[in-house]
Amino acid sequence: MVKPTWRSSRRTVWIGCVTAAVVALSLIMGPSAAPPDGESGSENDCAWRSKSGRYCVTYRSRLDPITINRIHSWVLHVETPEGVPVDHADIAVDGGMPAHDHGLPTSPRVTKYLGNGDYLVEGMRFHMNGYWEIVVTVEAGGRPDRVILPLEL
């Protein structure tokens, strides 16, 4: 067997150190919960903009602060980017925890239109702390549009 020379051993060690440093750095930096595509930002006071940009959605939880394991309601506010409230839209609410590959523990739905673009959503509940995404689908005379509301509990 040919004994490895001191030079080739040093190269091996150097490659190992670089690899270890790269691995260590990526572990330290860690995965980041990237904000959902194109929905963050506060241009024109639009907190959460739908995918095709037609709606701005904000929400107010009637349980404030939101704590887990308590059923509660939200009021969703839907308006156009110009600030015009969207009346009588068909709204569906879904979502889950992407990191845990599960949906919502309940089946929340809009039970009342409160006027002025406000929709009462009943049946909201969260059963774990962590990062949730609430997916709101808005349809007002046309193609349905989606907005994702991120929520860290």
Place this chain on the structure above:
Amino acid sequence: MALTRKTVAAIAAVVTLVGLGMWRYWPGEPAPWTDAEIEQLRRLWIGSLPPVPPDPTNAVADDPRAARLGQQLFFDPRLSGNGQVACVTCHQPALRFTDGLPKGRAIGVSMRNTRGLVGAAYSPWLYWDGRKDSLWSQALSPLEDAREHGGNRMQIVRLIAEDSEYSAAYVALFGPLPELSDRGRFPEAAAPGVNAELEAAWQSMSSADQQKVNTVFANIGKAIAAYERLLLPGPSRFDTYVEAVIEANEGAQRRTLSSEEIAGLAVFIRKARCTECHNGPLFTNNEFHNTGILSFPGEVPDRGRIDGIREVQQDPFNCLGPYSDDPVKECAELRFARTGQSLLGATRTPSLRNLSGTAPYMHKGQMAAVPEILDHYNRAPTAMIGHNETKPLGLSRPEIERLEAFLDSLAAPLATPSEWLAAPDLRRRDRVARD
């Protein structure tokens, strides 16, 4: 003599092995709690337990007179077909209101493991499969289950009416009892959905009379529920530890939990991620999860909540039904309950404050001891039915042992005063004997 390369290698190997052993088996200090973790500990702390939530479906839920009546009923074996089975038969105070058996055993063998009642008032659903949505409606089911109490509602309503103490207590709480002497209108025994004979007797009654009997039956459940709402967990060494952490008192921390137990707590909230389901001051989110528990030997896997949700939606004694006292009938949990395939094989998370002394565990008592449970979650096997929500944890044997040590630190006597934890009649007899 110079050290040969072999000797050096051997020494290096021994040193490495000893070092590795020390590193793995020495509890050492886990990394200090981050601010976020201290907040997590605070949420698990018994000091964060809110008052028992109101139950608008039960008008006497918080009435102490109802709780006293409920306690009597809970311990009374006359609420059964053979006069020998009371709620306490399976829900024994000494075992935190369980019975130490894989499945409940009374007249026959029950379908599943007896759930503990401590803190049950906080859960929107009862049973492993959530087929009841209130404590009071749950209390009615065993009474007519042929494997459990083997009674029928007509017989039990008659018992209340014909016992002078019971009827006085009942009338004070709920108003007049129906007049039951006419056997033509009110048979000796009758109930829907139990067996053919009782069903025929039930069907011979007018619907107005059926409703009268159902109302008294529901009220009996409401009194029992008022008693059960008093069954609450007490502070454990873990809770004292959390107080010491909140106060940043390191000396007190070390006095309340051992380093092994603290290391186990660190595993609990970090690597093992137990708080995903075992969260809140009761260490349960009372939600339905499929964690791949193997079926009871010789039985098909339990379908769990997917059947339970259908049952509770059709239950005449549910939140939306005519026997619910809720005037508004908001019934959010029932109206917005999750349905669908994710419920297949899903059962309701139990509280970890009740682990001590309540073996065996899981919905049919499939696991005899805590180490079995921890091994199961570590491996996260494929579910026999539905989809196992958990993933393998990669815990080492020492980490599992520390986790078990931590779980033991949750044991504590109930906060409920002892007078509620025994049969009231016994106490009265004792008092009479003493005087």
